[in-house]
Amino acid sequence: MKSWTCIENCGACCKFNLNERSYLEDKLNKKDIALINSMTDKDGWCKNLDRENKKCLIYENRPHFCRVNKFSIAFKGYLKYRDKFLIDCCKQHISSNYGYKSKEMKNFKIAISEK
Ligand code: SF4
Ligand code: SF4
Numbered sequence: 001m002k003s004w005t006c007i008e009n010c011g012a013c014c015k016f017n018l019n020e021r022s023y024l025e026d027k028l029n030k031k032d033i034a035l036i037n038s039m040t041d042k043d044g045w046c047k048n049l050d051r052e053n054k055k056c057l058i059y060e061n062r063p064h065f066c067r068v069n070k071f072s073i074a075f076k077g078y079l080k081y082r083d084k085f086l087i088d089c090c091k092q093h094i095s096s097n098y099g100y101k102s103k104e105m106k107n108f109k110i111a112i113s114e115k
Helices: 021-029 032-037 069-072 075-080 081-100 101-111
Strands: none
Touching: 069 075, 069 081, 075 081, 081 101
């Protein structure tokens, strides 16, 4: 069984397009959505992401919805599938933002021991 982990220098989940992430609708309140809108640049990427190094500049103080393993508790899919749910989410973000053959995907697969 593979274990989920977040890898460094990724940030693939730091691009918000709430229209494409409708599954978040009932997990976020108005305050969260206002915060997301204030954090989001015109191209959808979070303003707090150091794009060159793909690191969160406010990591210790990042909002609750950025804390993947805690926020995921709100999803039925996570409660049922646990690591698989998180792994699939990360792969989806990495693939759509960097490509399926990207170095981020390669690093992620290595980190979860799927080569
Ligand atoms: S997509 Fe996954 S591995 Fe990449 S930063 Fe987000 S949680 Fe971490
Ligand atoms: S606050 Fe940090 S973790 Fe959250 S989306 Fe922005 S860069 Fe990513």
